[in-house]
Amino acid sequence: MRWKSRTVPWILICLGLIFVFPPHPEGAEPSTPRKIRVAFTSLSGSQAPPWIAREAGIFRKHGLEVEVIAMPSGVEGMNALIAGEVQFLQIAGGTTVSAALGGADVIVIATTIGTFVQNLVARPEIEKAEQLRGKSVGISRFGTSIDTGARLALRHFGLEPEKDVAIVQMGAIESIVPAMQGNRVQAGILSYPAITRAKKLGYRILLDIASLGIPYASTGVTTRAKLIREDPDLVRRYVSAQVEAIARMKRDKNFTMGVMGKYLRTSDPELLSESYEIYAQKYLMKVPLPTVEAVKSVLEELADRNPKAKDQDPKRFFEDSFVRQLETGGFIDNLYR
Template identity: 40%
Template sequence: MKRASRKFASAIFLLLWIVGATAGNAVGQSERPLRVAWSSISSSQVILWVAHEAGLFKKYGVAAELVYIPSGPLIIQAMLAREIDIAQTAAPAVVAANLSGANLVVAAGINNTFVYSFRVRSGIKTVGDLKGKKIGVTRIGADSHTAVVFALKKWGLDPDRDVTVLQLGGQPEILAALQTGIVDAGPLSYPQAGRARQLGISELADIGGLGIPYQGTAIVMRREQIETSRELMLRFMKGMVEGIYLYLNREEFAMSVIGKYSRIKDRELLAETYRINGQRYLEKIPYPTIAGVQNIIEQLALKNPKAKQARPEQFIDSSLVAELEQSGFIRQVSGAREVMGR
């Protein structure tokens, strides 16, 4: 009898240990920070920075770890390897990955146009002057490269024949190459575009003002996350959306965040970056742009036959933004205050 009691007690102890260990693992999994990648030291990334610095993700019960990966294609590779949970990057790499079998979606559109100022060295006064010149981009296939391709085609130039495109690594590297003459032109986002202005490197065009629909900076998730971890993804999106309105209504704080991540202290540059981003580029209700994704598909179809049968809706899931709008959350966080750009 005593032996049976000891066996029973041992069994209960083992059961409790297993339950405890399982519960502990579950807690550990739920507390693991979301690894959120961002792709460029530019104002296009500022809403993620603002939401993080203001503690908005924590406000909605989300632990988020920000990771800088300076390339859209590299970010997508990290997402496919499950090293990154959510990304803030442009859509071309998402569309390209899905055409190869991935299952990623654009869940929100932060910038639904190009956010680049096309800067040129002295001697280039017109679009025609670009023929035979060298243009710097961050990486081939990255957002800055896509912007150059679309702009050149808009101007009637062939990106493959009329210019030479060099990949330089990042926005600061493009600016440095413009200064030293390694390249003759390049797309710069703010604040680097503002610094170029200060250095006398003139603007040939605001690419975002060319009227080209384009899914620029976006929030990218795995489709399965929206289905199986919807509440967590929704809480993350709440932080992002509130970040938009915090940015628009707290200028000094937003400027300080831009300065921290760009390592710029020049108040003139920070103010210019804040103003231009809010007025020209930032979506107030961040639905993705179907027309912008369609443009990306058509561009990829020139070299990838799979893209010819694709539809933009395949790459978009705007249900989180729609839920936040329909629930009144966006109206609540926007408040009754006047918002920049309205």
């Protein structure tokens, strides 16, 4: 009886501690979200997954409090990532690979769009690509996917970039159409919704670059390799939130268009609807796996301007384990049930 009388109070104390400090199940997100900063690098519907993840509360669901920052182009975004000002970047694979070749500790962890969703668009008086000889094509910045798209499009028509046709930096993709209107450049490489806006002005689509069917790490998520080594759980959460945001985009058009309108700063239903159909329904990948083929195309294009890109192993520039784990574990399939 004496043993029982002494044991019962201790049992009650232990039970009380369980309620005060409940067990933290493995894989559960912490009650206090991790604060991080991420950036997107173009006013394009291709950049929408982090917008959706923030506005739908998906980041918070995965234990993250995320500040989403706009950068005018991939160049500024990459500089911010390298400096540690942001932890993740929505950016072209080409910009990431180019920075890595230059010694930066950056790596692709997801490819959300695996080809060029861009058009070569010209002023109304330009009826065919040959008429661009001796004229100028506007891009955002050198070293971005917009720059790459310009070079591919010109070579497709037998024109040599910077020799037959000048490539002019505009600073940001949203500056290209106004530059065309002012005849500062006679053509430009555009994505949606800028393509829709240009068509409304009567400009001509000379080439839908996506129709070439080139596998290319066009848009995705980049981080520093150091973060993967030191905090893989943070990376896992961020990638999980992006994948879930893509699923939300694909099944909720009205919500997605509303968020796109906020970040793209437009209420034009035609612009938003076309951007939604092109990106959310057609090109955003349910399983955003980086691939050897997509990164190999990046290296081949860069090799013309950067000898360091020749004979590189594409696997050096991406880490696919986070997306692959979500795929094999059934996380992605469950999002579409």
